[in-house]
Amino acid sequence: MVWLPAANRTYEVAHRAERLAVPLLRRDQDRLTRPFGGENGERIDEFTDVPWHRGRAVH
Template structure:
């Protein structure tokens, strides 16, 4: 095994053990709504506040986000893992996910999932090529947190068995 293959194997083993939080990201572009389950996301700055989202280039939401100025990022309480499964295993190319869940219009008419334990809206300030994903850097500016956000949240271990709507 080459040194590069060995390093990739070690990396794959390490990240395979991590139990990342999962996020539902929604957006609106050109009068189309879209949303997907995202595992590549993280706070990326404190002052100023920044959040990084990685969207698969094969995902329906990727196409809609190309025209968008804002994204909404949601976390779900474990009791709502079914919503994570909806947004992770169905594709907006074939299914209107918003017909299958309760939501309301939030800031900038973005779809906000009603059962979310917490959510925030961020303005897209940069798009970054990240290979098979597009990195989107957000400047958060509005949001809401419920008491459910202090409990167990949906993480990778809750959805690792999903068949994604699109391959990554």
């Protein structure tokens, strides 16, 4: 089960999506969640301080 606040843009995107991927993190990776829990992505780039790379989509 995934809970998303209805006021968050992620909710709108997830609601329209056919699929939704949710990464599972270890307890020591909690700093990765901080940018995503507050400000809306329309106002800030949530991925600025998070190392990431484009991956292959798996269906």
